[in-house]
């Protein structure tokens with residue numbers, strides 16, 4: 267999964283390898299109920315599970331091994347992992363998609379802040395207070411920072427404008443040539459998907475730019491930070507990346523982007539008549555925020571080292587059997603990249619990304635093996651995409667959906683797998699986008715038929731819906747969702763997930779030496795497989811719900827072929 271805005275590093279954490287090996291005793295999946303949209307018998311032998319998690323784990327072990335060096339975008343480690351995947355695709359007899367090669371290359375600009383030549387200061391009535399980079403604040407080089415900027419500060423609440431709800435944090439403020447200070451999040455009454463959408467870098471910036479804003483200082487919500495500041499700060503000079511080409515610039519004209527340490531952010535509010543604590547308390551409860559001018563200006567000087575590098579998506583198809591429907595694709599995606607080699611934590615520099623997201627790619631590899639072996643035929647083609655650049659801002663999927671190697675409009679559904687976290691038994695499946703399209707219904711039916719409950723995102727403030735690759739499919743009109751092993755609020759499992767995020771997420775300890783539940787992984791694979799097979803054979807395409815916000819991206823022709 268992609269980090270929100272800031273960089274994540276880690277705490278020390280060690281554990282014994284305690285992968286649960288209880289899969290043999292697991293209850294067998296129940297038959298899949300027929301879909302509402304079609305009249306197809308359940309695929310395969312409904313009483314025999316296809317997966318027990320062992321083969322899946324073997325793939326994870328390869329992709330998250332130390333010799334893959336954390337699979338950073340553009341690195342030899344990621345290329346090695348891609349070669350392994352391509353070898354698997356070839357051996358399984360899958361075809362490249364739309365060209366002779368399995369690779370879809372693209373160019374990136376890598377950007378690294380040179381802190382010794384950069385500075386950030388607050389100015390109050392001519393008095394200058396330098397900020398310490400790292401302790402007080404960090405620059406966000408995903409944005410193309412201007413070499414220098416001096417601008418007054420304004421506090422703009424959540425910094426959101428949501429026309430559908432007549433909600434506008436910017437209304438009534440003079441923001442021309444100002445830098446706004448904002449919190450991430452949104453008031454509780456704004457529906458999760460909508461709040462997530464308008465918090466995406468491009469949507470938020472569109473509104474801010476229109477108001478004349480020059481830059482953004484964001485203060486993470488201390489109550490919703492996955493990781494403490496010290497770890498966010500430690501890898502702050504690690505290069506960020508952007509896709510080359512103006513069509514991919516989400517923040518044109520944004521001259522300054524800074525993440526402020528919430529523990530040091532009171533100084534922004536000195537002399538404003540408001541305190542940081544007052545605002546943090548409101549944000550914690552997802553309440554509306556006041557908006558007001560601050561008594562300070564910001565002065566920034568930045569030097570950024572820029573380099574060009576190349577990386578690629580890997581894609582392959584299992585061609586369908588129906589003469590007409592084989593030209594349509596059910597897409598299963600997962601990001602193969604992770605964050606590479608970084609600052610050592612407990613002596614370990616390799617950020618292996620076992621759950622994030624060797625685990626998801628391993629599902630694709632395991633599914634390919636299973637589907638290839640099966641005598642089942644699929645009417646539509648199945649498209650498997652291993653994207654790059656996810657950790658750099660969903661860049662590989664952005665490129666793939668902007669320049670698909672298949673006919674535009676031929677991708678009928680996307681299931682994305684990112685860090686599905688089989689770290690507890692799979693009793694509850696969290697479906698991101700559950701209420702948005704027919705795919706949500708399919709996920710519900712499929713999971714429930716296997717004795718698994720389904721729930722929508724229980725933590726919408728973490729913005730998971732826009733933090734992985736499904737979002738780019740959504741923005742190109744393709745009904746999409748992501749799913750993960752879930753927990754009920756207030757359950758002991760919630761604590762396990764919370765600890766996992768705090769201790770292992772984007773840390774070297776997300777490695778092969780951690781407890782995983784193989785049975786949960788196997789059951790998850792079973793659900794994904796059944797959904798793929800059903801979508802491939804259903805006479806109709808899935809559609810966005812009539813009241814879904816995301817329907818606006820669906821082409822008019824959707825459903826007509």
Ligand SMILES: [Zn+2]
Nearest residue numbers: 267268269622
């Ligand atoms: Zn991640």
